[in-house]
Amino acid sequence: MSPSPPRFPTRSLSVRARVAWAAGLAAALVVLLGAGLTAVTWVTNEYQQRDRRVDAVAEALAGSGDPITRGQGYVATLRAGDSVVESTPVILPAATPGLSTAVVRGVPYRVRTVAGPDGALLSVGVRDNPTRALVGPLARRLALAGVLAVALAAALGWWFAGRAVRPLRQLITQTRTLTSEGAPTPAPVRGAAEAEELSFAITDMWTRMTAAQERTRSALDSARGFAAAAAHELRTPLTAMRTDLDMLRTRPLGQSDLDEIVGDLIRTQRRVESTVTALGHLAAGEVMRPEDRVTFDVTELFDRLAQEYARTHPNVRITTRGDQPLLMTGWPDGIRLAADNLVRNALTHGRATEIELSATLVHNADRRQIELCVDDNGVGLPLTYRERVLERFERGPHPRVSGSGLGLALVAQQAALHGGTVTLTDSPRGGLRATLTVDTTC
Missing domain, CATH: 3.30.565.10 (Histidine kinase-like ATPase, C-terminal domain)
Structure with a gap:
């Protein structure tokens, strides 16, 4: 069964892209909120102007002697009870005094009803433009402005983020060029405070790693030297011990010769023990x-x-x-x-x-x-x-x-x-x- 190819982790978004996305989304949110508030304020103002206009026309007509035929841009109906006394071509429906909205022949009107001469009720109306007609053009203008604002915010976020992450890119480049063979300490990076702190941390880590590596290399060199020196130094006493043991095994010896060989073995053993102990102390000192x-x-x-x-x-x-x-x-x-x-x-x-x-x-x-x-x-x-x-x-x-x-x-x-x-x-x-x-x- 052939081994499966290595799987690489999905590349995450860079800091620069994240900042640009964040700037664009923030701008979109601000534009939406601003557009909503602007639309509500503008429509409310239009409705208030419409109501003030119909109020002004109604007051002017009620105070005149010929309320129906005087003026333009409005419709009016004068009623006495249930009967229409006088009216423009568009007859407004009966209404109680005050502001109201009426639809005549499919056209909406904003109507103000006031008391006329001889107890009659005068209804005056102006055409009420639908909200869609007011909001539509505004919404298109706001949408265009919003798209431009989001694009500009994303572009500025990308540009500023590029300047902000430039020290991080320098750190990445320096880190990729570091090697274990005689590499100099990374140069400090200047820029954003976080990048400087990261640069100092990397420099400190590299210094400590280099020092630890040097200690390890020195310890390994010492260990090799110890091993070679110990092998050379211990070869002679160990050879002498083997010779003495061979004599004990192969030759019949008298008591005096036996005592001499045993004494020589004891002295040689102490020498070997002393050498091994001293080598251990030297090795401990190196680390x-x-x-x-x-x-x-x-x-x-x-x-x-x-x-x-x-x-x-x-x-x-x-x-x-x-x-x-x-x-x-x-x-x-x-x-x-x-x-x-x-x-x-x-x-x-x-x-x-x-x-x-x-x-x-x-x-x-x-x-x-x-x-x-x-x-x-x-x-x-x-x-x-x-x-x-x-x-x-x-x-x-x-x-x-x-x-x-x-x-x-x-x-x-x-x-x-x-x-x-x-x-x-x-x-x-x-x-x-x-x-x-x-x-x-x-």
């Missing part, structure tokens, strides 16, 4: 979001860290020094991870017995920064290694203790995320000083 930043006290964080290490390493003297309180905005877990790695590096690789944590507020040009220092009395680090060990999978000159080579790389990563740097120098205590400089608001 830290700006909205997760909070304000926290660095000195309090150092105090908690020193207390925890004092419990787990009772033979090491760990102290803190710093201003109270010292607030900064950033990722507290990241700063804690960096400080934890610096302390662990001093204990494991520097073989330190005394460690001091300090936090100091400094002013560099127009920036307020915090210097986080970890001093130890360990063996230190040669100058030639101090830059290199900040890279991933780089180790110092202390082969006695194996490591992942990622501890100080994590510190450098957190320094960059917090708008700062990390430097390694000689410590006044005789060992190594690691200084992490970060912005108070990153």
Whole structure:
């Protein structure tokens, strides 16, 4: 069964067409209302003029001595009781005093009946033009004017709507030209307030999308780098573990050889575990979001860290020094991870017995920064290694203790995320000083 062709939604009317339709309908409604009011007013005025005319003729004839033969443009009938005393060729029917309408030989008349001489009743009538005769020409004129008004309103609505939606057309054109590869931020559109607001919203959305895309691309690049580096770094210990396991499986070993191989397996397993854990921390740092930043006290964080290490390493003297309180905005877990790695590096690789944590507020040009220092009395680090060990999978000159080579790389990563740097120098205590400089608001 062949697939059915795609169905496209019915195209809706454009804003311009809607405005033109609305203008035309509004004009038609206004014209209808205006025409109705004009017709009613004009017909009412015609009827009032007719009644005033017949009243004037009746009063003039009643006051004259010869009411029937005097004047033109009217008909009149003088009655005494039921008898017609005198009349024009058109005899009006009997009527009571007042205004009335009579039809004689199919012709309508507006009649005014008044008291005449000697108690007679004088009826005077003027031809009453039918309403159709009055409204017909007016209706044609109003209809023509209405058609012209509607056409003009629709044309003006189309023209003004075109000017109003021009910024929207610009937005549509800009949006269609946007691509994901190096597209610049859309230029702001000027015009109607709604179009400007929509333009600002699209620009803001595009900026956020571009930033998110850049973060995603950076995270993917980092993930690829992590995968390649992890594969390279873990290949050696995993190969060594496989060799040890093959020896355990294929060769009869004495107790001393067995203990040596098991110990080697345990050390290699710890190295692999350390590397995987550090890679996870590096990956987490790459995807830290700006909205997760909070304000926290660095000195309090150092105090908690020193207390925890004092419990787990009772033979090491760990102290803190710093201003109270010292607030900064950033990722507290990241700063804690960096400080934890610096302390662990001093204990494991520097073989330190005394460690001091300090936090100091400094002013560099127009920036307020915090210097986080970890001093130890360990063996230190040669100058030639101090830059290199900040890279991933780089180790110092202390082969006695194996490591992942990622501890100080994590510190450098957190320094960059917090708008700062990390430097390694000689410590006044005789060992190594690691200084992490970060912005108070990153």
